[in-house]
Amino acid sequence: MQAFTVHKGLVAPLDRANVDTDMIIPKQFLKSIKRTGFGVNLFDELRYQDEGYPGQDCSKRPLNPGFVLNQPRYQGVSILLGRQNFGCGSSREHAPWALDDFGFRCVIAPSFADIFYNNCFKNAILPIKLSEEQVDQLFKEVDASEGYQLTIDLEREVVFKPSGEELPFSIDAFRRHCLLNGLDEIGLTLQDADQIRDFEQRYKAGNPWLFASE
Amino acid sequence: MAGQASKGKTLYDKLWDAHLVRQRDDGSALIYIDRHLLHEVTSPQAFEGLKIAGRKPWRLDANLATPDHNVPTTSNERQHGIEGIEDPVSKIQVKTLDENCNYFSITQFNMQDQRQGIVHVVGPEQGATLPGMTVVCGDSHTSTHGAFGALAHGIGTSEVEHVLATQCLVAKKMKNMLVRVDGALGVGVTPKDVILAIIGRIGTAGGTGFAIEFGGDVIRNMTMEGRMTLCNMAIEAGARAGMVAVDQNTIDYVHGRPFAPQGDQWEEAVKVWETLHSDDNAEFDQVVVLNGENIKPQVSWGTSPEMVLPVDANVPSPEDAPDETRKEGYARALEYMGLTAGQKVTDIPVDRVFIGSCTNSRIEDLREAAAVVKGRRVAGSVKEALVVPGSGLVKAQAEAEGLDQIFVAAGLQWREPGCSMCLAMNADKLGQGEHCASTSNRNFEGRQGFGGRTHLVSPAMAAAAAIAGHFVDVRTFDVQESVA
Numbered sequence: 130m131q132a133f134t135v136h137k138g139l140v141a142p143l144d145r146a147n148v149d150t151d152m153i154i155p156k157q158f159l160k161s162i163k164r165t166g167f168g169v170n171l172f173d174e175l176r177y178q179d180e181g182y183p184g185q186d187c188s189k190r191p192l193n194p195g196f197v198l199n200q201p202r203y204q205g206v207s208i209l210l211g212r213q214n215f216g217c218g219s220s221r222e223h224a225p226w227a228l229d230d231f232g233f234r235c236v237i238a239p240s241f242a243d244i245f246y247n248n249c250f251k252n253a254i255l256p257i258k259l260s261e262e263q264v265d266q267l268f269k270e271v272d273a274s275e276g277y278q279l280t281i282d283l284e285r286e287v288v289f290k291p292s293g294e295e296l297p298f299s300i301d302a303f304r305r306h307c308l309l310n311g312l313d314e315i316g317l318t319l320q321d322a323d324q325i326r327d328f329e330q331r332y333k334a335g336n337p338w339l340f341a342s343e
Numbered sequence: 344m345a346g347q348a349s350k351g352k353t354l355y356d357k358l359w360d361a362h363l364v365r366q367r368d369d370g371s372a373l374i375y376i377d378r379h380l381l382h383e384v385t386s387p388q389a390f391e392g393l394k395i396a397g398r399k400p401w402r403l404d405a406n407l408a409t410p411d412h413n414v415p416t417t418s419n420e421r422q423h424g425i426e427g428i429e430d431p432v433s434k435i436q437v438k439t440l441d442e443n444c445n446y447f448s449i450t451q452f453n454m455q456d457q458r459q460g461i462v463h464v465v466g467p468e469q470g471a472t473l474p475g476m477t478v479v480c481g482d483s484h485t486s487t488h489g490a491f492g493a494l495a496h497g498i499g500t501s502e503v504e505h506v507l508a509t510q511c512l513v514a515k516k517m518k519n520m521l522v523r524v525d526g527a528l529g530v531g532v533t534p535k536d537v538i539l540a541i542i543g544r545i546g547t548a549g550g551t552g553f554a555i556e557f558g559g560d561v562i563r564n565m566t567m568e569g570r571m572t573l574c575n576m577a578i579e580a581g582a583r584a585g586m587v588a589v590d591q592n593t594i595d596y597v598h599g600r601p602f603a604p605q606g607d608q609w610e611e612a613v614k615v616w617e618t619l620h621s622d623d624n625a626e627f628d629q630v631v632v633l634n635g636e637n638i639k640p641q642v643s644w645g646t647s648p649e650m651v652l653p654v655d656a657n658v659p660s661p662e663d664a665p666d667e668t669r670k671e672g673y674a675r676a677l678e679y680m681g682l683t684a685g686q687k688v689t690d691i692p693v694d695r696v697f698i699g700s701c702t703n704s705r706i707e708d709l710r711e712a713a714a715v716v717k718g719r720r721v722a723g724s725v726k727e728a729l730v731v732p733g734s735g736l737v738k739a740q741a742e743a744e745g746l747d748q749i750f751v752a753a754g755l756q757w758r759e760p761g762c763s764m765c766l767a768m769n770a771d772k773l774g775q776g777e778h779c780a781s782t783s784n785r786n787f788e789g790r791q792g793f794g795g796r797t798h799l800v801s802p803a804m805a806a807a808a809a810i811a812g813h814f815v816d817v818r819t820f821d822v823q824e825s826v827a
């Protein structure tokens with residue numbers, strides 16, 4: 130997994146509460162055999178005027194010009210600003226897969242749904258909780274100045290505004306450690322690789338029939 | 344009690360301890376995995392994850408793959424291999440498994456291989472499931488393999504990737520439950536009836552958080568295939584893992600199978616396997632006891648496996664629900680199933696019949712069904728009756744015994760191996776409102792097709808329903824002497 134240390138990026142505002150995972154990636158795209166390639170269908174129903182189906186060439190589809198991610202000023206965005214209960218609904222891991230594939234590294238909101246919040250960490254996306262007031266203020270600032278960027282320092286657990294103002298946040302120590310070092314659960318288990326190998330040797334000695342003879 | 348000996352271990356305790364790589368402070372543990380079975384639906388993202396991270400499988404020889412969920416079961420569609428699969432989405436999934444297995448050098452029984460079949464039929468058949476193993480697969484019915492005195496359970500896609508990469512699983516130890524079935528079963532009562540009766544007793548959440556060991560005389564006298572049927576549905580009782588202690592039956596079944604140990608290693612293995620039972624002084628957190636004599640052939644009436652009745656009963660009313668919260672569930676199930684309270688189970692008409700799935704598609708299941716339909720005809724009101732063997736080898740064995748001829752002569756269709764109508768991911772589906780006598784394991788809304796109505800039964804009961812056109816107590820049938 131990609132490590133997350135300091136990230137500076139363009140911010141896009143998604144001004145609605147209770148954004149659910151079905152909205153993030155509609156169910157017809159779950160038939161895919163991949164965990165990449167969901168980016169073109171991120172927010173499919175909000176983003177396009179027609180109904181999407183898997184495997185389609187999305188470059189020819191009519192865009193909904195009103196949708197924030199379609200606006201020229203938000204091209205190249207990597208930080209999503211949201212409202213409360215972001216990521217509610219089905220547990221699909223396809224939601225963070227789609228955000229990641231689109232290019233998002235961070236979602237800032239006053240609150241997140243549990244499973245989505247967890248799934249983000251497994252996929253190198255940093256979900257940051259700030260207060261209602263702070264988020265509200267960010268919405269205003271993003272709207273007011275084109276090219277608005279934030280810098281996120283996970284090590285120090287601070288969001289830096291362009292003005293230099295600092296917004297502290299907190300992430301539990303274990304998750305922070307994993308993200309900072311780019312460790313997914315597999316990476317973590319592999320830190321015990323020697324112990325697994327030792328076990329395997331001892332185990333093989335007692336149960337040789339469980340191992341193909343080389 | 345005074346002078347107590349130290350507490351004995353359950354079978355589950357022994358299996359857990361033997362595979363414990365590391366106990367972590369937060370209560371979770373790293374458990375070593377001996378056998379990882381793969382199929383086309385839950386593996387693609389796991390393989391992709393490996394590729395993206397530049398990782399390799401930790402141990403190739405622990406993995407075995409076969410496509411099952413999406414494969415077509417008609418010989419026409421089957422004969423052109425993957426390219427012949429009509430549904431493009433299914434085709435891609437099967438093809439992807441093929442490509443991934445080639446890429447990573449994982450052994451696969453592909454669609455054209457006679458050893459292909461439902462992953463939970465194939466593992467034991469090949470001796471790829473052995474006593475004492477930990478067995479996982481991205482499929483909840485992995486509990487099946489517990490029949491061999493193995494610790495076996497389903498995992499999610501992220502865990503499939505985790506096992507591929509590390510040969511371990513992060514797990515928490517479960518509690519111990521013993522389900523004992525004493526006495527003996529009556530004629531016409533099968534392992535499927537036993538497990539349905541158990542689920543009817545403890546409910547679909549009864550086993551949540553537990554590993555269930557099945558014991559008692561009924562289980563001791565049960566064949567290995569019967570034990571697999573039993574353990575298969577442990578998950579339907581809420582338990583991720585079900586298991587049966589190793590005995591001579593187990594050892595005889597495993598002997599001589601392609602992946603089983605041979606020669607000196609066989610002797611060595613048997614010595615270890617003989618210790619795989621709960622100690623006499625082991626303590627279970629919960630014990631449930633049933634009497635085999637009291638179990639009748641079962642039929643599920645509702646949309647959860649716990650909504651099950653003896654065949655001679657009447658459909659319940661919401662008032663009969665065991666508690667307040669389940670009343671609403673009963674009412675909704677009655678409506679979905681198109682049944683009226685008080686209706687006799689034997690008055691429920693049957694539109695389609697499905698004999699197959701990882702619960703009941705092994706040779707003994709097919710023999711059981713064939714014995715019932717032999718010399719009879721499927722009722723004219725039944726639109727379709729499918730027999731789908733669990734693997735290519737089961738199919739070949741059945742054909743060698745002439746079972747296919749018996750089925751076809753009786754008006755049932757004889758198909759190619761796969762999951763088929765168990766979950767309707769291929770073309771085999773129920774129509775809206777149709778009642779199906781099914782030997783599968785889940786009767787959830789829409790499981791066998793949109794609006795379809797599934798009734799879970801044994802192969803013998805499904806066969807009898809096919810002949811009668813409605814549910815009927817197979818014990819009233821004059822079953823021909825064993826066909827085998």
Ligand code: SF4
Binds near residue numbers: 482702761762
């Ligand atoms: S037969 Fe049914 S329950 Fe068994 S693995 Fe296939 S789909 Fe799952």
